[in-house]
Amino acid sequence: xxxxxxxxxxxxxxxxxxxxxxxxxxxxxxxxxxxxxxxxxxxxxxxxxxxxxxxxxxxxxxxxxxxxxxxxxxxxxxxxxxxxxxxxxxxxxxxxxxxxxxxxxxxxxxxxxxxxxxxxxxxxxxxxxxxxxxxxxxxxxxxxxxxxxxxxxxxxxxxxxxxxxxxxxxxxxxxxxxxxxxxxxxxxxxxxxxxxxxxxxxxxxxxxxxxxxxxxxxxxxxxxxxxxxxxxxxxxxxxxxxxxxxxxxxxxxx
Amino acid sequence: xxxxxxxxxxxxxxxxxxxxxxxxxxxxxxxxxxxxxxxxxxxxxxxxxxxxxxxxxxxxxxxxxxxxxxxxxxxxxxxxxxxxxxxxxxxxxxxxxxxxxxxxxxxxx
Numbered sequence: 001x002x003x004x005x006x007x008x009x010x011x012x013x014x015x016x017x018x019x020x021x022x023x024x025x026x027x028x029x030x031x032x033x034x035x036x037x038x039x040x041x042x043x044x045x046x047x048x049x050x051x052x053x054x055x056x057x058x059x060x061x062x063x064x065x066x067x068x069x070x071x072x073x074x075x076x077x078x079x080x081x082x083x084x085x086x087x088x089x090x091x092x093x094x095x096x097x098x099x100x101x102x103x104x105x106x107x108x109x110x111x112x113x114x115x116x117x118x119x120x121x122x123x124x125x126x127x128x129x130x131x132x133x134x135x136x137x138x139x140x141x142x143x144x145x146x147x148x149x150x151x152x153x154x155x156x157x158x159x160x161x162x163x164x165x166x167x168x169x170x171x172x173x174x175x176x177x178x179x180x181x182x183x184x185x186x187x188x189x190x191x192x193x194x195x196x197x198x199x200x201x202x203x204x205x206x207x208x209x210x211x212x213x214x215x216x217x218x219x220x221x222x223x224x225x226x227x228x229x230x231x232x233x234x235x236x237x238x239x240x241x242x243x244x245x246x247x248x249x250x251x252x253x254x
Numbered sequence: 255x256x257x258x259x260x261x262x263x264x265x266x267x268x269x270x271x272x273x274x275x276x277x278x279x280x281x282x283x284x285x286x287x288x289x290x291x292x293x294x295x296x297x298x299x300x301x302x303x304x305x306x307x308x309x310x311x312x313x314x315x316x317x318x319x320x321x322x323x324x325x326x327x328x329x330x331x332x333x334x335x336x337x338x339x340x341x342x343x344x345x346x347x348x349x350x351x352x353x354x355x356x357x358x359x360x361x362x363x
Binding site: 017018021022025039042043046047048049051052055056059060063064067069072073074076077078079080081082083084085086087088091094095105106108161162163165166167168169170171172173174175176177178179180182195198199200201202203204206207208211216219220223224227230231234235238 | 265268277295301310334338339344347352356359
């Protein structure tokens with residue numbers, strides 16, 4: 001096991017930096033809202049999903065006056081839906097993972113996926129490799145959460161006002177990366193321009209529409225419905241246009 | 255219902271939804287089953303719509319009644335995105351964006 005951790009650790013260094021930092025931001029955000037560190041730790045261990053944990057902050061701190069577990073459930077499903085596709089990619093290797101299989105599925109994350117999706121080194125036992133990467137990543141996240149909670153304890157709250165913006169900044173950064181990636185795919189021809197632009201615009205305007213029509217307390221369900229409906233419609237036209245591209249491609253080829 | 259119980263329910267709900275998305279592929283697509291094309295397709299495109307939704311969700315309390323209620327959030331959001339486009343460094347973008355927000359919050363009434 002030591003040999004495997006020694007090899008896995010350097011691979012996880014970028015995740016170490018990112019997770020400790022975001023974990024600290026999360027730990028502080030929870031502390032500022034008055035949650036005991038045990039809440040933050042439990043959430044980081046059992047929910048273990050950065051975007052969702054930040055999105056949960058507001059529903060949790062307003063639970064006294066507004067309690068809507070069903071909305072939260074759908075929000076969580078939508079925010080975490082991408083895990084379905086990580087699972088699909090890892091079906092075969094994780095089904096071979098034996099005793100660690102439940103844990104590596106339980107503690108999947110964006111960053112862990114980026115490290116395990118290319119497989120394990122040939123000279124190491126595959127299941128232990130996946131377990132080591134997954135456990136190290138989760139350890140960084142929980143450690144960051146604890147450090148953040150301690151920092152939040154030491155620094156007076158009035159200095160920390162506004163630090164919650166780190167959550168907005170995180171989502172903005174991810175969205176910027178995603179859009180940049182999509183535009184690169186347009187340039188190399190693996191994605192069409194409508195495919196690149198439609199999803200973020202649907203997300204933006206669907207949510208704004210919900211905010212205008214349903215108000216700031218209950219717009220999320222509305223927004224999610226608009227987004228899913230929009231994707232349903234877009235799928236039809238997208239399938240037609242890509243079928244057309246394929247047909248024309250075939251005609252040209254002889 | 256006590257507040258603690260509400261929090262526990264909220265956390266359990268999030269655990270359930272999260273683990274559903276993590277375990278479902280392994281329960282549904284056992285050996286030899288093919289994945290429906292719509293599932294693959296929406297998996298490719300949903301995350302980008304989702305992040306856009308979350309950004310708006312974070313900005314939902316912005317009000318245009320007075321400068322102090324919208325300038326810090328909007329300016330910091332734009333600056334964060336521009337910094338990230340230029341330097342591609344998550345740490346820098348988030349720290350600078352959050353720092354700027356905290357400063358503007360204190361400067362603008």
